[in-house]
Amino acid sequence: MPSRRMLLAQAASLAGAALTPAAWTAAAAQTRLADDPFQLGVASGEPTPDGMVLWTRLAPKPQEMGSGMTPAPVAVRWEIAGDEGLKRIVAKGQALAVAEAGHSVHVEVQGLRPGRDYWYRFTAGGHASPVGRTRTAPAPGAVVERLRIAYSSCQKYSAGFYSAHAGIAAEAPDLVLFLGDYIYEGAADGKGVRPHPVEEPVDLAGYRQRYAWYKADPDLQAAHAAAPWMVIWDDHEVANDYGDDQDRSNPPPDVFLKRRAAAYQAFYENMPLRRTQRPVGPSLLLYRSLAWGNLAGLQFLDTRQYRNHRTCEAVSDGKRIPADCPERFDPARSLLGAPQETWLQGQFRASQARWNLLAQQYLMGEFAGEGGKKVGNDGWDGYVQTRRRVMEGWRDAKVSNPVVLGGDIHCFFAGDLAMAPGGKALASEFVGGSISSLGRPNIDIVQRLGWNPHLKFGDGETRGYGRLDITPKACTVTFRGVENALVSRSPMRDLARFVVEDGEAGLKRA
Numbered sequence: 077m078p079s080r081r082m083l084l085a086q087a088a089s090l091a092g093a094a095l096t097p098a099a100w101t102a103a104a105a106q107t108r109l110a111d112d113p114f115q116l117g118v119a120s121g122e123p124t125p126d127g128m129v130l131w132t133r134l135a136p137k138p139q140e141m142g143s144g145m146t147p148a149p150v151a152v153r154w155e156i157a158g159d160e161g162l163k164r165i166v167a168k169g170q171a172l173a174v175a176e177a178g179h180s181v182h183v184e185v186q187g188l189r190p191g192r193d194y195w196y197r198f199t200a201g202g203h204a205s206p207v208g209r210t211r212t213a214p215a216p217g218a219v220v221e222r223l224r225i226a227y228s229s230c231q232k233y234s235a236g237f238y239s240a241h242a243g244i245a246a247e248a249p250d251l252v253l254f255l256g257d258y259i260y261e262g263a264a265d266g267k268g269v270r271p272h273p274v275e276e277p278v279d280l281a282g283y284r285q286r287y288a289w290y291k292a293d294p295d296l297q298a299a300h301a302a303a304p305w306m307v308i309w310d311d312h313e314v315a316n317d318y319g320d321d322q323d324r325s326n327p328p329p330d331v332f333l334k335r336r337a338a339a340y341q342a343f344y345e346n347m348p349l350r351r352t353q354r355p356v357g358p359s360l361l362l363y364r365s366l367a368w369g370n371l372a373g374l375q376f377l378d379t380r381q382y383r384n385h386r387t388c389e390a391v392s393d394g395k396r397i398p399a400d401c402p403e404r405f406d407p408a409r410s411l412l413g414a415p416q417e418t419w420l421q422g423q424f425r426a427s428q429a430r431w432n433l434l435a436q437q438y439l440m441g442e443f444a445g446e447g448g449k450k451v452g453n454d455g456w457d458g459y460v461q462t463r464r465r466v467m468e469g470w471r472d473a474k475v476s477n478p479v480v481l482g483g484d485i486h487c488f489f490a491g492d493l494a495m496a497p498g499g500k501a502l503a504s505e506f507v508g509g510s511i512s513s514l515g516r517p518n519i520d521i522v523q524r525l526g527w528n529p530h531l532k533f534g535d536g537e538t539r540g541y542g543r544l545d546i547t548p549k550a551c552t553v554t555f556r557g558v559e560n561a562l563v564s565r566s567p568m569r570d571l572a573r574f575v576v577e578d579g580e581a582g583l584k585r586a
């Protein structure tokens with residue numbers, strides 16, 4: 077007979093799994109929680125034609141270290157229905173929320189019908205969660221007439237309120253993409269419109285608290301509860317401008333990788349990811365693809381984990397490098413790492429979709445400053461040949477209608493991508509602004525547009541998100557701006573609209 081200690085270890089190793097030792101499940105099911113444990117809301121993600129991931133994380137006191145949970149496991153029941161009132165339950169079950177996984181739950185639902193809305197909820201400790209809406213992807217190759225996507229990035233909590241997320245929720249999109257900087261790791265500096273934890277997180281407890289603080293926001297919760305999300309990260313989920321085993325402050329690599337492992341674990345615990353995406357030490361497989369019938373294929377990139385270190389540091393002013401620094405053209409350098417590049421090229425060759433969306437962290441086209449003399453070395457401009465290889469991949473595989481979505485820069489930008497400066501457009505890209513993180517003054521943006529003629533539109537002063545309305549004939553992109561992100565519940569407005577027509581590369585103002 078297994079000992080109590082062994083059962084504990086087994087329960088821990090199952091970390092949120094649906095199947096658990098019966099004895100522990102029974103004990104955990106009887107747990108009563110004094111305070112509502114669902115204060116971080118619910119989420120869904122990773123939709124497939126027959127299911128998706130349902131997520132929650134128990135946190136009765138979100139702003140405290142440990143979120144108000146004891147180390148005991150807690151049984152969480154889940155149910156998913158074909159109607160908003162949860163009368164027609166189509167699947168249900170129980171998962172165990174364990175302390176080793178921050179009391180998070182990742183349920184992988186299967187056996188649902190393709191291209192349908194579903195509603196779900198959790199119960200635990202005598203409490204019920206809010207109801208979330210989610211959706212399955214269409215059947216493989218199915219004829220799909222329309223797809224609405226909202227996408228966003230960069231939600232520095234102290235810098236502004238999340239009216240943009242309330243806007244996303246109101247769109248009732250089929251899918252939400254979050255392209256990085258879900259949290260900011262920085263210490264509280266006393267500036268900004270609302271406070272967050274004081275200490276900069278460097279371990280799992282610290283990152284967990286930072287996520288709990290952010291996720292307690294009701295507008296962010298509304299956006300999660302409105303549609304399935306696909307998430308990728310940028311740098312601030314770990315540390316500013318990090319890549320591989322290095323960040324700007326250059327700690328010893330083994331020290332940095334320990335921090336990265338803690339940050340990746342907290343990321344996994346707080347996102348609607350699959351259990352197969354659970355990190356192993358400092359590694360988490362985040363690049364992946366998603367098909368939406370015959371209409372759209374999406375590839376999601378990880379430009380942080382596998383990159384070569386920043387180039388031309390000897391001639392850097394701390395942020396920017398001379399545009400003619402030869403090392404940045406070195407074909408041996410990669411922003412993605414060889415395995416991810418090989419995977420991406422395979423995706424290009426295999427794609428049957430009419431629209432091919434590349435979801436990644438940055439502005440992908442060149443972003444020259446100082447009259448064209450300087451570029452940054454944190455993004456694609458530091459890895460010129462990776463950018464060239466991606467564009468050659470689109471061209472050589474005759475990828476249908478490539479469109480790039482990005483974040484990171486805290487501005488809205490729309491532009492075209494070509495193999496050579498001034499050449500024929502091969503793809504268009506749309507950076508969908510930031511939810512709350514502060515950008516650049518528009519006087520600077522106007523100057524940048526002059527130095528970078530492939531960029532057709534920019535706005536650095538407005539916070540918001542991007543909306544894609546995709547049909548077989550066109551991809552319409554609307555930049556949605558918040559009137560004032562420094563106050564809560566500010567109204568949204570259309571900032572600009574663009575269209576890319578099927579078979580005709582290059583964006584037009586609409």
Ligand SMILES: [Fe+2]
Binds near residue numbers: 231312484485486
């Ligand atoms: Fe950011």
